[in-house]
Amino acid sequence: MNRRDSLKALGLIAAGSGVLASACKDEKGQSAKQVENASDKLPGVQEFEYKRTEALMAETFFTEHEMATITVLADIIIPKDEVSGSASEAGVPAFIEFMSKDIPSYQTPLRGGLKWLDVQCQKTYGNAFVKCKKEQQIALVDEIAYPQKAKPEMAQGVAFFSLMRDLTSTGFFTSEIGVKDIGYQGNKPGIWNGVPADVLASHGFDPDKFFG
């Protein structure tokens, strides 16, 4: 088989599995929900993995108040800008909720960190974080967003914010919005013929040589 045949075979496979999957969903009459959850049992997913995911999806870990706090924080970390939407628009809070159930060791640092944040805000501004004014929220985030210049008494907040930041960047840049934002061009059949000539030239490599 040459490359054209590969692509043809692949197209057929993709169409075939798509048709099968939607047929199954229609039978169960719950296609919308399952697509939304991204928890369809894809071919190749093991039974125990599928069941585990379904069970986690059915559980709730964070309270409404905690989710509201996560949403505000996530949007402070990744706000909407001229290129793309915000963390919450990309579904980051729901992703963090899932991860806290998927990796239970996240539960205490996240829940405890959210509480730490509220206690700090209560002491300083007399309100929980989400009830504080925007500039008050930012003032507190400024105290915990820069590990090297944060005051020692803020260290627990720094650790919490770093975890939130990592989960937010993953949640955002692995979403459909985020993948487009970051400009990833692959995950599709193509031909790799090396680095494009203009890129080689701008980095001072010779396009005629294998190793530039």
Add this chain to the structure above:
Amino acid sequence: MSVFQIKENPEVFDAIVVGSGAGGGMAGYILANAGLKVLMLEAGPFFDPAKDAMQLRWPWESPRRGAGVTRPFGDFDAAYGGWQLEGEPYSKVAGTEFEWFRARMLGGRTNHWGRISLRMGPDDFKPTDGVTDSWPISYEEVKPFYDRVDRMIGVYGTVEGIHNEPDGIFMKPPKPRLNELYITKGARKAGVPVIPGRGAVLTESSPEIKGRGTCFYCGQCGRSCKVYGDFSSSSCLVIPAMKTGNLKVIDNAMVREVLTNDEGLAIGVSYVDTKDLQEYAVKGKKVILGASACESARLLLNSKSKSHPGGIGNSSGLVGKYLHDSTGASLGGFLPQLLDRKRYNEDGAGSVHIYSPWWGDHNKLNFPRGYHIEYGGGLHMPSYGFLNFVPNVNGMVPGKNGEKKEMGGYGAGLKDDYRRFYGANVGMAGRGTALARKENYCEIDPGKVDKFGIPVLRFHYKWANEEIAQAKHMQETFQSIMHEMGAIITSNIPGADTLYGLEAPGKIIHEGGTTRMGDDPKTSVLNKWGQAHDCKNVYVVDAGPFVQQGDKNLTWTILALSMRTAEYILEQNKKLA
């Protein structure tokens, strides 16, 4: 009806193959194509990459975005299994370590491996330094089989003429990515050679290779390939062998022991169906073990009888001994030259585009043998945690306005930093020769069984000065390459307290040596054909027969040796006929 009933299959197979990875797959393929009636038993489920691969899935199709929670290499990786399996434990002698990776599925670990396909060299088979024992066979004897594996399965690379890095019959290699061009330049300045990679990926079509598509460059070999564009034992060996009508595969079949008669010859195997726990016994004229080095050793040790009181193959007492993995250590950083880089599809092939074959001069070194280096980085598909490094490094270089900013941050500025640093990271990992030592071994744990009642393995493995000195050398080399290419190192540079970042044995998933071959039955388990000295119709075709692996990833050698063993079996059959 008794509670414990063993169902016996009356059919006598010409051969029973245990395991469907590179070794089992190749043996099954050769024998079935020669007309033998072969039964293959696989402990995991059937797996066909054409249907089951997660290839071309997007990160958001996994609720955990591909995090390594249920699979160590992430949701999209093709391996079913990992270093820990539910109900199938193993133990370690206190003060020693070993991590045992098992993939339970048709094709085993070949479904997700890196496809790095290196031949062992003349000095790997017949060492000239006297540090480890010689193999009973030379490179020249294995070369014809390597050649045939190259043509049959396909491998890309370039003819380089390096003495201990033998060339093969190569397809054209993929061109380097941008970071790989910088790495090559830096490494060569540091005195480290870099050559095009060697990978089992079809970059060209070949009249000798039928039923497989050529690579379409998604860079996802680790997910296994829907068009069979890379080598998996499932797609390239087992499924084609089934089409001959001569190979029958039973999946979810965990083999308990090899059964022998009063003369001590194998007559078949017993196994348990892992789904319904029904016990079975099947008969075969030959039993070929390709269950993986440690699993095959376990099976032999558990096959005790009057004629084999210590287990089959173990009259030497060496089954399980000489266990050795590769050494591994790594370092990461980023290239300031690649900040704000132009976007284009840089997925490339899913095996290595470049690597550094071993170059060292032992007159100047305090350790024997050596290692090769594999490199990473590029504009890869977003995945769990891929940008976590950014807030830890965004204060290390001037921002777009020329001023250094404070590390960390949030908001529009950080969002832009993520874009800025994407694709600027580089990584390098050494894979080296760990010496095969009698003192490093697996054995049957006298006090434990798995959920099927099969006695489990206990490991005893310690690194020694040779491996630690090698890891130290790796770290020094990585740093000088990083320096020469103008990269900024972002990993903590591991020191003596962490054995220079030397990974625990087993972590590189290159274990072998547990049923080593040799001419003397007192110092080896198998003869030079992979046949047990003390049980003539039992063979081992995984990495167990390796006397000593080189720094070359083992799959290509497993394939060549398994082909050689299978053809030896055919020749023996011919002589009897």
